[in-house]
Amino acid sequence: MRRCDAANVTSPLLSSKRFPGRRFASTGPLANHAVVGDRREKVRMPRFLFATGIEGSYPVIPDGRGGTTRHDQMEASDHYRRWREDFDLVAGLGVSHLRWGPPIHSTWLGPGRYDWGFADEALAYLAGLGVEPILDLCHFGLPDWLGNTFQNPDFPAEFARYAGDLARRYPRVRFFTPVNEIYICARFSAELGWWNERLTSRGVVATPDPDDRPAGGVWEAGPGAEVPFVTALKGMCRASILAMEAVLHASPGALFVQSESTEYYHPASPDVDARARFLNLRRFLSLDLTYGRHVSAPIYQYLNDNGLGRAEYDWFMTRGPRLRHRCILGTDYYKTNEQLVHPDGRIHPVGEVLGYYVVMKDYESRYHLPVMHTETNFPDPDGASDWLWRQASSVRRLRIDLVPVVGFTWYGLTDMTDWDVALREKRGVVNPIGLFDLDRRERPVAAAFRRLVRDYGHIRAWDSALSHLESLVESDRPPA
Numbered sequence: 266m267r268r269c270d271a272a273n274v275t276s277p278l279l280s281s282k283r284f285p286g287r288r289f290a291s292t293g294p295l296a297n298h299a300v301v302g303d304r305r306e307k308v309r310m311p312r313f314l315f316a317t318g319i320e321g322s323y324p325v326i327p328d329g330r331g332g333t334t335r336h337d338q339m340e341a342s343d344h345y346r347r348w349r350e351d352f353d354l355v356a357g358l359g360v361s362h363l364r365w366g367p368p369i370h371s372t373w374l375g376p377g378r379y380d381w382g383f384a385d386e387a388l389a390y391l392a393g394l395g396v397e398p399i400l401d402l403c404h405f406g407l408p409d410w411l412g413n414t415f416q417n418p419d420f421p422a423e424f425a426r427y428a429g430d431l432a433r434r435y436p437r438v439r440f441f442t443p444v445n446e447i448y449i450c451a452r453f454s455a456e457l458g459w460w461n462e463r464l465t466s467r468g469v470v471a472t473p474d475p476d477d478r479p480a481g482g483v484w485e486a487g488p489g490a491e492v493p494f495v496t497a498l499k500g501m502c503r504a505s506i507l508a509m510e511a512v513l514h515a516s517p518g519a520l521f522v523q524s525e526s527t528e529y530y531h532p533a534s535p536d537v538d539a540r541a542r543f544l545n546l547r548r549f550l551s552l553d554l555t556y557g558r559h560v561s562a563p564i565y566q567y568l569n570d571n572g573l574g575r576a577e578y579d580w581f582m583t584r585g586p587r588l589r590h591r592c593i594l595g596t597d598y599y600k601t602n603e604q605l606v607h608p609d610g611r612i613h614p615v616g617e618v619l620g621y622y623v624v625m626k627d628y629e630s631r632y633h634l635p636v637m638h639t640e641t642n643f644p645d646p647d648g649a650s651d652w653l654w655r656q657a658s659s660v661r662r663l664r665i666d667l668v669p670v671v672g673f674t675w676y677g678l679t680d681m682t683d684w685d686v687a688l689r690e691k692r693g694v695v696n697p698i699g700l701f702d703l704d705r706r707e708r709p710v711a712a713a714f715r716r717l718v719r720d721y722g723h724i725r726a727w728d729s730a731l732s733h734l735e736s737l738v739e740s741d742r743p744p745a
Contacts, residue, residue: 271439314637314672315717316399317355317700318364319344323406324453324460324688325413333405333413333470336691339368341682341704348387351678354701356394358711359718362440363391363641364524364674366401370408375429388435399440399522402428402508403501405688406461407449414462415454415497419502429511432519442522442639443508446550446597447501449526455497458691464493488570495571502554502581509588521588524595524639525552529603529624531615535562536608543567549631556592557585562743593671594632595639596625600654615666622659629668636663637672642698644685649698649710657717675714679703 285295310697320338328334329388355363367384374380391398399474403424407413428443438633444450450460458465486639512519528548532541546564553560559582560568568578601614622640629636638660643652653675663670679699695703700711 268708269517274636277662307317310675311447312361313721314362315360315722316362316364316639316672317358317672317678317714318640318674318676319348319351320541320677320679321368321401321404322367322688323368323370323404325406326460326689326691327463329690334691335370336683336688337368337370338681341693342679344679346381347705349390350395350705352387352391352394355678356396356706358700358715359722360396361722362397362672364399364401364442364676366398366442367431369403369427372440375408375410376423378427379430384431385436388421388438391698392437397440398438398711400431400435400438401442401445402431403504404445405453407614410572415500416462416464417729418500420500421507425507425511428516430509432512436516439518439637440520440522440523441509441512442595443505443512445524446503447498447505447555448528448548451494451498451551451688454493456494456525459687462493462497466491466494466664482525491567491571491688495573497605498551498583499554499577502531502551505555506581506588508585509591510584513588513591513643519591520593521591522593522595522637523552523555524597527596527598527602527621527624527628529619529627530612531603531618532604533605533607537606541606549628552628554633555585555657556634557582557587557633589632589634592634594628594634594636596621596628596636597640597676597725598624598638599641600643600652620659621656622662625659625663626668635669635671637669637674638732639672639674641674642676642677643710644696644698646697646708649708650713653710653717655712673717675700675710679705684717 320342323337325333325335328603330538344351352363365387367381367387372380372384388398405421407415407417410418411423428441432438432441453459454461456466460583466489509519509521512521527689529543530541530548532538543563547563547567549558550560550564552558553564561576565578569575587648600616602624603615603618604612605615607614621641624635638656641652641656649722660670660673677699679701680703681696681698682699683690683694685697686692697708699708700714701707
């Protein structure tokens with residue numbers, strides 16, 4: 266490939282002529298070279314990132330007997346026993362990447378104490394297959410010793426130490442998702458009262474229908490109504506920033522994929538226009554804080570009313586921008602992501618109205634970062650291949666329209682359990698959304714996904730206007 270000094274020359278793929286009106290970094294992972302410290306790192310441009318994932322959620326929920334239990338999705342799918350078989354299936358799809366992470370509750374045993382046994386074996390096996398991990402570090406739960414609550418003020422700093430130690434142990438891992446779906450985790454844990462600390466906002470009323478999700482954002486309830494939600498969200502955002510800093514200190518070539526739910530709120534009537542507008546501002550909050558993007562006046566007032574003051578806000582606005590050039594905006598989209606807001610406060614999924622193209626454009630135009638479609642699936646196997654086609658078509662059109670989409674994921678490899686009730690209960694109900702069922706039998710959507718990878722997996726980042734992606738950094742640091 267043609268070489269240039271990224272400190273002085275902007276990559277032609279990132280020029281204003283190719284992407285009019287867009288602002289991209291000319292150094293770091295988006296350039297042909299990256300300068301780290303006082304040395305320049307060699308880089309290579311990657312192919313389009315096709316991925317699947319091993320569902321790794323592990324929130325703590327009520328056990329129905331006055332206690333709690335952990336809803337470990339790797340356990341529910343038998344991944345702990347069949348992980349080699351699962352990784353072989355991943356390789357057989359032809360994908361280049363896998364979203365996977367060591368379960369935090371059984372790996373991180375205490376401050377500076379770890380059990381790396383499972384991760385050591387799994388990552389070595391995955392490397393032998395030639396599949397690169399996008400490593401999930403925190404996926405909807407915490408270890409018991411941190412109290413299983415995102416209200417814990419010790420979590421961010423402790424988590425950063427864990428992330429740094431993990432990066433030092435696995436120096437060849439280049440992609441990380443520090444905290445998965447911060448917005449969803451904060452809502453389910455500290456607004457709706459379903460997971461982990463199980464706190465609710467004032468004014469949010471539970472409903473018996475598992476599809477109903479109270480709207481939140483209840484500014485009518487007054488200042489302080491959503492302190493638990495804001496506390497959880499800002500704690501996870503701080504943890505994500507500190508973790509990225511720690512990982513980069515250990516592994517200067519690391520890149521980060523902020524997998525986040527891409528939401529849109531539709532008003533059911535003019536009576537709820539104001540609430541829907543507020544929710545459509547609040548949906549960006551986790552990414553605004555993580556990337557250091559200034560929020561709107563209503564959201565700034567909302568944060569101040571709920572425990573995030575100016576000093577803390579300024580911390581996010583200072584630290585976040587330093588890291589964004591190392592980031593890929595991960596966007597998750599399901600048929601439940603577009604939701605209908607009712608005058609009585611109820612909110613429920615309304616299906617695919619605007620679609621991934623429109624909803625994701627709201628996010629990409631806000632942050633001007635490379636984009637990856639990091640999660641999607643469909644609850645009915647008979648409609649899964651059609652849903653895959655629609656998502657892939659949206660990605661193709663986005664690329665034609667010069668939106669830098671750099672990857673696509675079907676999530677996950679196998680069926681899951683109890684996501685029909687958002688993991689609120691351990692029912693053992695199988696959700697048939699995987700490329701393979703829980704007996705590892707292939708579904709028709711797996712063949713469709715394999716064809717998609719075969720047909721488009723050869724595309725390289727410099728071959729098309731759509732993916733000016735980050736160059737993968739091949740650091741010359743010595744192995745740990």
